[in-house]
Amino acid sequence: MPHGTTMQPLDPSELKALFAQLVDAIGTQDAAAAFLGISRQRVGQLIGTSWPDLPTVMQIAKLEAVCGQAVVTGALARRVDGECRADALSTGVRACAAASVSLSALHEAQSDGLIDLTEHKSVATKAREALDAAQAHYDAVMAARPKLEVVG
Numbered sequence: 001m002p003h004g005t006t007m008q009p010l011d012p013s014e015l016k017a018l019f020a021q022l023v024d025a026i027g028t029q030d031a032a033a034a035f036l037g038i039s040r041q042r043v044g045q046l047i048g049t050s051w052p053d054l055p056t057v058m059q060i061a062k063l064e065a066v067c068g069q070a071v072v073t074g075a076l077a078r079r080v081d082g083e084c085r086a087d088a089l090s091t092g093v094r095a096c097a098a099a100s101v102s103l104s105a106l107h108e109a110q111s112d113g114l115i116d117l118t119e120h121k122s123v124a125t126k127a128r129e130a131l132d133a134a135q136a137h138y139d140a141v142m143a144a145r146p147k148l149e150v151v152g
Contacts, residue, residue: 010076011090012054013097019055020047022063022071035066049097088144091137098133102126 023032029043036043036059045051046059060072070077105126109119 009090011093012052013049013093014090015054015072016047016049017093017096018072018075019060022060022067022069023047025067025069025071026063032063036062049100087140088137091133091140095130095133095137098126098130102130 023029023043026032026035029040029047033040033043045053046055055072064070064073102123105123109115109123115123
């Protein structure tokens with residue numbers, strides 16, 4: 001990289017979120033699966049934050065060629081020199097993932113119609129984690145606010 005150029009670190013959940021946007025640009029998970037020669041379930045795994053697998057560069061390139069948009073690679077390119085506020089993006093993705101985990105825990109706890117003390121503690125812990133993630137996202141967004149200059 002040229003001197004003075006920096007690239008923000010990439011969180012895997014951010015890559016998954018970008019890939020999900022790319023799949024949306026194709027139309028559906030079924031359509032993306034057909035272009036990639038994989039199952040719809042596999043596409044879901046590449047998008048889902050509960051699966052560790054990530055899309056490959058070739059899968060990304062194939063779908064970007066099909067839709068004619070650099071959804072993932074364009075976003076990654078904008079990360080150089082902070083053109084794209086990666087902190088705000090990645091914390092936003094983490095906040096959404098934490099909220100999803102919290103809601104899943106609540107849904108599971110309510111499945112029998114009652115929430116016992118152990119389930120309540122688990123749901124409360126997940127909710128606190130979601131709140132902390134949302135606060136981190138808010139802090140990152142506020143840190144990305146453009147600085148005002150006095151013109152005189």
